[in-house]
Amino acid sequence: MPFGLLKYGLLPSRRVPRRIPPTPELKPSYDVVIIGGGGHGLAAAYYLATVHGITNVAVLEKGYLAGGNTARNTAIIRSNYLTPEGVRFYDESVRLYQGLSNELGFNILYSERGHLTLAHTDAAVRTMRWRAEVNKHCGVNSELIFPDDIRKLAPSLNLSQDVRYPILAALHHPPGSIARHDAVAWGYAIGAARRGVEIHQQTEVTGLKREGNRIVAVETNRGTVACGKVLQAVAGSSTRLADMAGLRLPIKTVPLQACVSQPLKPFLDPIIVSGSLHVYISQSSRGELVMGGSTDPYPLYSTRSTLEFKETLMAHMLEMFPFLSEVRLLRQWAGMADMTPDFSPVMGETPLDNYYLDAGWGTWGFKATPVCGKRMAETVATGKAPDILHAFRLSRFEEFAQAGERGAASVGH
Amino acid sequence: MKTMTCPLNGVRNISEFVCGGEVRAMPDPATGSDAEWADYVFMENNKAGVVREWWCHTPTSFWFIAERDTVTDEILRTYPAGEVFTARRDFASKEGGS
Numbered sequence: 001m002p003f004g005l006l007k008y009g010l011l012p013s014r015r016v017p018r019r020i021p022p023t024p025e026l027k028p029s030y031d032v033v034i035i036g037g038g039g040h041g042l043a044a045a046y047y048l049a050t051v052h053g054i055t056n057v058a059v060l061e062k063g064y065l066a067g068g069n070t071a072r073n074t075a076i077i078r079s080n081y082l083t084p085e086g087v088r089f090y091d092e093s094v095r096l097y098q099g100l101s102n103e104l105g106f107n108i109l110y111s112e113r114g115h116l117t118l119a120h121t122d123a124a125v126r127t128m129r130w131r132a133e134v135n136k137h138c139g140v141n142s143e144l145i146f147p148d149d150i151r152k153l154a155p156s157l158n159l160s161q162d163v164r165y166p167i168l169a170a171l172h173h174p175p176g177s178i179a180r181h182d183a184v185a186w187g188y189a190i191g192a193a194r195r196g197v198e199i200h201q202q203t204e205v206t207g208l209k210r211e212g213n214r215i216v217a218v219e220t221n222r223g224t225v226a227c228g229k230v231l232q233a234v235a236g237s238s239t240r241l242a243d244m245a246g247l248r249l250p251i252k253t254v255p256l257q258a259c260v261s262q263p264l265k266p267f268l269d270p271i272i273v274s275g276s277l278h279v280y281i282s283q284s285s286r287g288e289l290v291m292g293g294s295t296d297p298y299p300l301y302s303t304r305s306t307l308e309f310k311e312t313l314m315a316h317m318l319e320m321f322p323f324l325s326e327v328r329l330l331r332q333w334a335g336m337a338d339m340t341p342d343f344s345p346v347m348g349e350t351p352l353d354n355y356y357l358d359a360g361w362g363t364w365g366f367k368a369t370p371v372c373g374k375r376m377a378e379t380v381a382t383g384k385a386p387d388i389l390h391a392f393r394l395s396r397f398e399e400f401a402q403a404g405e406r407g408a409a410s411v412g413h
Numbered sequence: 414m415k416t417m418t419c420p421l422n423g424v425r426n427i428s429e430f431v432c433g434g435e436v437r438a439m440p441d442p443a444t445g446s447d448a449e450w451a452d453y454v455f456m457e458n459n460k461a462g463v464v465r466e467w468w469c470h471t472p473t474s475f476w477f478i479a480e481r482d483t484v485t486d487e488i489l490r491t492y493p494a495g496e497v498f499t500a501r502r503d504f505a506s507k508e509g510g511s
């Protein structure tokens with residue numbers, strides 16, 4: 001019997017087709033070179049090919065496909081931001097996500113859970129009301145709710161008023177979702193590769209050759225390629241690449257840690273965030289509790305984990321869900337987040353003529369993968385950033401025109 | 414727990430400290446241009462390697478300077494700011510201003 005099974009499994013007709021082709025030889029030149037094979041770079045490649053018919057494209061990834069922050073994030077998708085520019089932008093992403101499994105023909109396990117941001121102080125209640133009003137004004141479903149309604153959505157949450165930070169209210173955002181992060185990247189990669197985009201793994205960009213105001217060639221550990229246009233989408237390595245291009249960025253690289261528990265029976269439907277307690281939690285489709293908090297206290301180019309992170313996270317988590325004291329942690333990890341001073345991204349044109357930037361995604365960029373891909377592809381194809389990206393331009397800092405999203409992005413991601 | 418040596422209080426848990434950012438020269442308040450200020454306030458060197466930063470021991474509000482490696486997470490040296498700032502710096506005064 002085991003041999004029969006083995007024989008059956010090894011039949012050529014049973015072999016699973018390889019959907020992402022192996023890394024090809026580098027060609028001498030490409031119309032577009034995308035640096036960084038995470039979700040953002042792959043989505044941009046996909047929309048360049050599908051929307052703009054540009055397929056002479058190489059995605060250069062120094063490690064393995066989507067092994068950076070795309071592989072490390074906690075997959076929360078939402079659009080309940082604070083500024084109208086932010087809400088409009090993230091809303092476009094949520095809408096693209098809702099149809100993405102169909103668009104890609106690949107199941108991204110999109111799961112609409114609803115999202116609760118807890119308020120433990122009067123000041124936080126005011127901010128939640130403010131966000132709810134801005135959201136509704138922009139056509140996004142958000143509502144301020146109080147403990148009676150919170151209890152219906154999350155019966156296991158500790159709503160006692162006899163704790164250090166009692167829960168007074170919550171911003172309820174029904175479209176809040178989670179998705180399978182790897183599947184998002186793989187779906188875009190498969191779609192792009194099928195249309196002729198080349199994906200080069202283990203290909204690290206080591207230098208950029210500049211002539212006048214253009215980047216004319218990209219140097220890698222596998223040789224140099226000439227390029228028509230370049231898109232940089234390297235998250236935690238944004239400054240290192242910008243240094244090669246001679247650009248200055250308002251970015252600090254800071255680790256963000258997360259962890260999951262052993263799997264439990266499903267009990268937690270919504271995603272729950274507490275800005276005051278610096279924690280958030282959701283239950284994955286495998287039953288694991290996915291938990292995280294705010295970034296590490298100081299900049300670092302490292303993905304190490306710390307005991308301190310887990311101690312402070314759990315101290316607060318136990319106040320919200322006391323019975324978790326019985327549960328064990330399964331895994332922990334970290335990613336390098338590219339943090340900006342206003343908690344908004346830096347996207348669009350740069351002082352160079354043919355070099356485009358998708359950076360400053362900090363702790364909140366997974367939810368923006370589809371809209372970034374689509375709008376950065378448009379920017380690269382036309383040479384001009386569309387209106388929806390205007391608020392996130394690099395030049396906003398010298399114009400003192402920040403897009404302040406700290407209140408909506410610092411813990412909730 | 415990771416530790417840091419405060420020049421005033423000795424070895425303490427790292428959670429007692431906050432990082433105040435890289436030591437950089439401030440533009441002259443009277444003569445600095447908007448572009449210089451924007452760069453000073455928003456832009457970051459964000460160096461991968463050894464950096465020199467302001468740190469504060471929060472229980473005692475003592476600010477000092479630390480040199481640390483942002484790749485290996487090693488703290489190489491901490492010392493009082495007086496080692497770097499040895500002389501008073503006078504800024505230009507605006508003409509006619511007080």
Ligand SMILES: Cc1cc2nc3c(=O)[nH]c(=O)nc-3n(C[C@H](O)[C@H](O)[C@H](O)COP(=O)(O)OP(=O)(O)OC[C@H]3O[C@@H](n4cnc5c(N)ncnc54)[C@H](O)[C@@H]3O)c2cc1C
Pocket residue numbers: 035036037038039040041060061062063064065066067068069070071072073074075076077203204205206233234235236237241256257258292333334335336337361362363364365366367368413
């Ligand atoms: C723990 C954690 C939790 C998070 N939770 C959320 C969340 O719940 N919701 C949310 O919206 N966002 C979240 N984020 C943020 C989100 O993960 C990122 O903003 C997003 O994944 C960025 O995507 P990317 O494609 O730009 O970056 P990445 O996936 O990091 O891709 C960049 C790629 O560039 C490659 N690269 C770097 N340097 C070079 C080079 N020199 N040459 C070639 N390639 C290079 C890297 O190897 C990497 O694969 C979280 C992040 C972390 C770390």
